[in-house]
Amino acid sequence: MTDEEIAAASAADPDAQPMTAEQLRSARRVPRVKTLRRALGLTQEEFATRYHIPLGTLRDWEQGRSEPDQPARAYLRAIAGDPVAVSRALESAPR
Template identity: 65%
Template sequence: MTDEQVLAAALADPDAQPLTPERMARMQRTPPVRVIRRALNLSQQEFAARYHIPIGTLRDWEQSRKDPDAAARAYLRAIAGDPDGVRKALRAGPR
């Protein structure tokens, strides 16, 4: 397929629309977990324990061996936005 045919096929599929610069600008990016952890001045062990993340998973994310899935990215955004609120919610437990 030519580039034009690929673009036409993508535009014809409503579930596979290419990202426009405008849509890219609106997308929320998750800060790298290392940046979040360091901003909170926590070691890997402290961050993992505080936010109930397996230490191996945290290390994999920080060393780019694995990327957080969508749920983990949402959780990391919540931690970045309100670290104390997330910590309090985890301490409160289920209702």
């Protein structure tokens, strides 16, 4: 198929219509936690252990059952910004 034929076929498919601006605004976002964890090359267990996040909480975030609250989102941004520094800080913190 040519590019034009592909575009025409997809536009004719009622199940593959582009989202409206309103639909995009209200759409549930794919959790970025999974993307971050995978980018670091860690399993769920490794990520949860390294960053002191309960494994069940991490799984809930990744599977969309719940979303990180504001402090957790800030923590995840810190991990994304410098995962080694966050891990090092947690290793040296008293428990």
